[in-house]
Amino acid sequence: MFPCGVPVAQNSVFLPELFLAQMREALPAHLSFDDFVAACQRPLRRSIRVNTLKISVTEFLALVSPYRWQLTPVPWCEEGFWIERDDEDSLPLGSTAEHLSGLFYIQEASSMLPVAALFADDNAPERVMDVAAAPGSKTTQIAARMGNRGAILANEFSASRVKVLHANVSRCGIHNVALTHFDGRVFGAALPEAFDAILLDAPCSGEGVVRKDPDALKNWSVDSNLEIAATQRELIDSAFHALRPGGTLVYSTCTLNRDENEDVCLWLKARYPDAVEFLPLGDLFTSAKEAVTPEGFLHVFPQIYDCEGFFVARLRKTRAVDPLPAPKFKVGNFPFSPLKGREAAQAEAAARKVGLAWDESLHLWIRDKEIWLFPANIEPLIGKVRFSRLGIRLAEIHNKGYRWQHEAVIALAASDNTFALTHQEAEEWYRGRDVYPENAPSQDEVIVTYQGYPLGLAKKIGSRLKNSYPRELVRDGRLFTGNDRAD
DSSP states (O other): OOOOOOOOEETTTEEEEHHHHHHHHHTTTTOOHHHHHHHHOOOOOOOOEEEETTTTHHHHHHHHGGGOOOEEEEETTTEEEEEEOOTTTTTEEEEEEEHHTEEEEEEEGGGGGHHHTTTTTGGGOOOEEEESSSSOOOHHHHHTTTTOOOOEEEOOOOOHHHHHHHHHHHHHOOOOOEEEEOOGGGGGHHHHHHHEEEEEEEEOOOOOTTTTTTTTTTTTOOOHHHHHHHHHHHHHHHHEEHHHOOOEEEEEESSSSSOOOOOOOHHHHHHHHHTTEEETTTTSSTTGGTTTTSSSSSSEHHHHHHOOOOEEEEEEEEEOOEEEEEEEEOOOOOOEEEOHHHHHHHHHHHHHHBBBOOOTTTTEEETTTTTEEEEGGGGBBTBBBSEEEEEEEEEEETTTTEEEEEEEEHHBOOOSEEEEOOOOHHHHHTOOOOOOOOOOOOSSSSEEEETTEEEEEEEETTTEEEEOOGGGGGOOOOSSSTTTTOO
């Protein structure tokens, strides 16, 4: 037993004594406390998730096979892999070509669990809310599972993180997302019974992330955990009201204590005993029973799967509950109007000419000189909440036609009107520089690609392709894997 009041710090990982005492009590009988402490000291394995909106897992594995990456499948996510690389120190994973073009997302393996639970048993929701979405790992995973169909409302309380969320959504070529910036406790009142499925990856004390952040528990205390749990109860209550009867709610945290996990779910069940059904997760994947609780939740201690600590619960709303009082905030005027008739036809024809295409799940809207595409399934929510971002900006209208936007090119590019860049030219593109191909394309505007995937829209000026890559995305330093390649 560790001396009372003395924190344990091994390999710079800070583990307060009271936390360890709590974990000793919380561990199920089949798990070793010593193994738990040892697991907390080990570096966290890196993992990625293939973005199947752009590339299949099979195609991705073939594409990266020359790099000698060691990829180990994540048991609960067919698109997820733990990754080991010899060149990790010299080339950040985020600077590889495949990451820059949105072919994969750097995501901790355990954070793939909530979305796996959300779509378990062939669940096929049409409208989903991600209550605490930034930086976007779960939102982008949800979008991939939905095939960019339907609609996702991705909310983030922190204003500074909304921009990061949008950047990741755009990089992955997602167009069915609406972004909001609210305290998650407003949605039950503002959008009652509006969603088929809701993911609440709740703010928590972060006890499970010490392998990634050795100082995660520097300010840890039992009292703080209880305060956080009180907020979590308010969040799950609100989310439950926003869920339609028959819908699925997944509650998850990256913490380990019962106060923020099992007890929050049991509180909801006690509050609405006839409306809450726990859906067991013991069969979610082959070895799930190693982490399953008596209630059917997954309580993942880090030594079980050699990942971060995590908690996941899946609930079904079996009937409607009494609504919450109507919200008092004012949404304000919605500054967009539908684009129809001749103007819509002209925009669609011009987009097709440059190689951009979409289907009936997206509708054209206009604000001043800006043309946007909104997910049709989110339109019923217009006027009920204020959106930070809705769908994708397609184009700006100017005297000579349309100025197509980068996010639209990444999300909507088809195989027409493309021009393949060489390895070196693609690097130059990501550095924000114009490209001088040996043989310039015949078209005035082309979608430039690398490895067959769109990088952006380039305008031909003489023998030069003018770079349109957004300034805020421009990279420096070493880029790509295999820099010694000639093409």
